[in-house]
Structures are given as structure tokens and as C-alpha cells.
Amino acid sequence: MIRTVAGAALMAAAVISGMSMPARADAAADGLAAAKEKLAKYAAKPVFVPPGEPFDAKACAAGKKMLSIPNSSANPFLKGIIDRMKKAGAEVGLEVTEWENQGQPSQWVQGVEFAIRDKYDIVDLISGIDPATIEPQVKAAKEAGVKVMTSHFYDPSDTQNPFVSSSLTIGFGEVGTVLANWAAVNTEGKANILVIKSDEVPPTKPLMEGLRSELAANCPNCKIVQEVNVGVTEWATKIQPSVQSAVQANPDIDVVIPIYDSMSQFVVPALRLTGKTGTVKVATFNGTPFVLDYIQQGLVDMDLGESLDWIAYATVDGHLRDLCGLGSPAALNVPFYIFDKANAAEAGTPAGYDQGYGDAYLSGFRTLWKLQ
Incomplete structure (x- = not known):
């Protein structure tokens, strides 16, 4: 009897083992197929999708200025975006200035206080500065009539700080x-x-x-x-x-x-x-x-x-829409694109901020801004 029970147990274990190995293999194969399918989306050239209705961006931006505060000016990604925002802003008359800093919260505080004193219209907290870290200053800016906005910071699943006017989210x-x-x-x-x-x-x-x-x-x-x-x-x-x-x-x-x-x-x-x-x-x-x-x-x-130049135009567009009461988009709407050895040369040699993604966004935003 003991032998019979033991033998049955061994047979059952063998059956379970035999079933589990193929099952695990199938799960791995199915997962790999799913991963490949999902990656295909990001291998396609980005497409411009208008973030809102056309508006007179020059009239909106006339006499306005924005202070952009990165989490650190040593980050070349953020530096590149802000440099491009200066160019995009100039097309419609929005003055864009960077508050240079070394990543210290005390320096972010000083930046917001400067914007209040110097009567800026917009403070852009770009990619990495949590408004909660400097909330007293963000609240003071709001009370002074300076709109504090974030860009390339919140994930769509996040809850925006109550003193922030609007946020251009990105799918982290x-x-x-x-x-x-x-x-x-x-x-x-x-x-x-x-x-x-x-x-x-x-x-x-x-x-x-x-x-x-x-x-x-x-x-x-x-x-x-x-x-x-x-x-x-x-x-x-x-x-x-x-x-x-x-x-x-x-x-x-x-x-x-x-x-x-x-x-x-x-x-x-x-x-x-x-x-x-x-x-x-x-x-x-x-x-x-x-x-x-x-x-x-x-x-x-x-x-x-993600095109730094595209991000710059999308940020200027979204912040101006908020400033002029048109309603800010909920997201940056800048598409992601995979660069690897097969296509990295499309970005230029040396690579540029706005190469490899196509240029549909340029005519897209200029049309939205009624510049052409």
C-alpha cells in the first residue's frame, strides 16, 4: 500500500513536472512575442498630432516672459530643451530665460522668488523639480499672479500639486x-x-x-x-x-x-x-x-x-494656451522613437537635437500658431 501511494505520488509529480516545463516555455515565448509587438510602435517615424485648436500665439505672447527652471543646468538634455524653447518662443514674441542652477532646492527657491520680483508671467519647472519641494514659493507665485507650470515632469498617473496652474505630462x-x-x-x-x-x-x-x-x-x-x-x-x-x-x-x-x-x-x-x-x-x-x-x-x-526641439515647441504651445485661458493640453504629446545602430545616423553626425524625427512638428505648430 505504501509503495502504491508512493508510486502514485511520483507519477503525479512527473506529470506535473512534465506539464509545467512546457507551460513555462510557452509563457516565455508568448511574453517575448508580446514584447516584440509592443516595440514595433516605437520603430515607426513619429507623427504630429495637434494638441489643440489654432490660436493667435503672437497676440497671446506679446510682452510676456517665461522663466524656465531645470532641476540642474548641468543636465545637457534639459539645457538643450531650454535653448530650443528660447528659439521657439522668439517666433511668437515670448521671452524665455533659463534660471541656471546646480540642482540645489535652495537655488530653485531663489529662481521662483526672482520670477515674482521681476514680474514674469510663467515659471516653467522642467523635468525633475517637484513643486511640493518648493511649495511655499509656488503658492506665493500664484498669489502674485505668476503662473507656475510643469513640463516633462508628471506621469499621467500622478496628481498635480494644487498650486500649479497646469502640467504637460509625459508617460514615464x-x-x-x-x-x-x-x-x-x-x-x-x-x-x-x-x-x-x-x-x-x-x-x-x-x-x-x-x-x-x-x-x-x-x-x-x-x-x-x-x-x-x-x-x-x-x-x-x-x-x-x-x-x-x-x-x-x-x-x-x-x-x-x-x-x-x-x-x-x-x-x-x-x-x-x-x-x-x-x-x-x-x-x-x-x-x-x-x-x-x-x-x-x-x-x-x-x-x-524624444525630439528636444519638439518638446520645446510643445512646451511653449501648452504654456501659452494656459496663460491665455485656452486650456492647456494634458500631455506634451511628443512621440517616442527608438534609436539603435540601424537608424542612429539619421540623427546626424554629430547628432542634433531635432534630427531623425522628421520635421512635421515645425509646420504643425506654426500652423497652430497662425504663423503660416
Whole structure:
């Protein structure tokens, strides 16, 4: 009897085992197919979609000025956007000025106070400054008649600070899903990932949630080996040694994801010094030109880009609509586009801020602004 029961148990275990292995294999194959299908959307050339009805942007912007405060002026991605906003603003007569800073909240406070004193019409908190961090100043600006707006900061799932006039959101969670699916597809569903992140920057949370959830859904054999959190002001001193230590301690790491591509300038030398260039894949997000150059040089594998020039025009458009009572769009509506070795040259050599995405947005916004 004991033998019979034991034998039955062994047979049952064998049946279960035999069923579970193909089931797991099928799940992995299905997940990989889903990941490939989702990535296809981002391989297509971006299309311009009007964010609202046409309006007389010159009349709206006449005599108006905007102070743009990045989370750090050392970030070339943000610097590039603001430089392009100055150009886009000039087309309609909006004066755009950057409040240069080194990423210190006290400097952001000073920027808002300056805007109040100097009677700016708009304060643009761009990509990384949480209004809650400087809420007393944001409230004071509102009371003084200065509209504080955010751009490229909130995910659509976030709740806007009550003293902010409007927000041009971006799908950071969506970005995380693209990075996850790319890692899965480019390792045949077996990625061992090192993530470099900055938890102090609020968009990191939805991005990481998207990354983790998509890996769980589409890549059961992928894993995040390590997450390295580095504050924005410490990127230059801590990212390189952290990456070196991680890839040496975990030789199975085959993908590094610095979630914001300006981090790549410190990841690339770390991989070079450890002899991992070309064997460890690097995937990132933003589309900063020097990182697109890295792709052409074989130092980075993928950058999920968004045209900095397109972002600039969309930001000016959205903020002017709010300023003039037309209702701001809920999002930037700037499409993402995957750059890799197959198409990185489309961005120019060296890469530019507005190359590779097409130029439909230029005539699109100028038509919306009644300039043509």
C-alpha cells in the first residue's frame, strides 16, 4: 500500500513536472512575442498630432516672459530643451530665460522668488523639480499672479500639486515598459539587468514601476540583478565606480539601463575600464544628442528618443494656451522613437537635437500658431 501511494505520488509529480516545463516555455515565448509587438510602435517615424485648436500665439505672447527652471543646468538634455524653447518662443514674441542652477532646492527657491520680483508671467519647472519641494514659493507665485507650470515632469498617473496652474505630462511608466521589452527582446528573454536610477527625481517612480511590471509580464526569465540609486548632483562622482563594482561583482549582468541618458557619460567609461564594452548592452531614455553619437560609435545600444526641439515647441504651445485661458493640453504629446545602430545616423553626425524625427512638428505648430 505504501509503495502504491508512493508510486502514485511520483507519477503525479512527473506529470506535473512534465506539464509545467512546457507551460513555462510557452509563457516565455508568448511574453517575448508580446514584447516584440509592443516595440514595433516605437520603430515607426513619429507623427504630429495637434494638441489643440489654432490660436493667435503672437497676440497671446506679446510682452510676456517665461522663466524656465531645470532641476540642474548641468543636465545637457534639459539645457538643450531650454535653448530650443528660447528659439521657439522668439517666433511668437515670448521671452524665455533659463534660471541656471546646480540642482540645489535652495537655488530653485531663489529662481521662483526672482520670477515674482521681476514680474514674469510663467515659471516653467522642467523635468525633475517637484513643486511640493518648493511649495511655499509656488503658492506665493500664484498669489502674485505668476503662473507656475510643469513640463516633462508628471506621469499621467500622478496628481498635480494644487498650486500649479497646469502640467504637460509625459508617460514615464510607458518609457519603463519600452526599456523592459527592449531588454527582453535583445537577450532572447534572459536579461540580467543593472539599473542606474535617481529616486529623488519623482518621475523615476512611475518609470521603474513600468519597467518592473513589464518584465514580470513579458520576461519571466529576466531579472534585475541590482538597482543603483545615485542623486543627480552625484552622477559625476558615483555612477562610474558603482557600475564598475556592479559588473565586476556580477559577471552575469548583460544589460545596463541608466534610466536617464545623460547618465550614460559615466556608464560608458565604466564599461570600457572593465572590458565590458560591446558585451554588456546599454539601453536608455531621452534622445540627448551625445548619446545618439555613442550609439553610432558602438558604445550604447539603444536610446528611446524624444525630439528636444519638439518638446520645446510643445512646451511653449501648452504654456501659452494656459496663460491665455485656452486650456492647456494634458500631455506634451511628443512621440517616442527608438534609436539603435540601424537608424542612429539619421540623427546626424554629430547628432542634433531635432534630427531623425522628421520635421512635421515645425509646420504643425506654426500652423497652430497662425504663423503660416
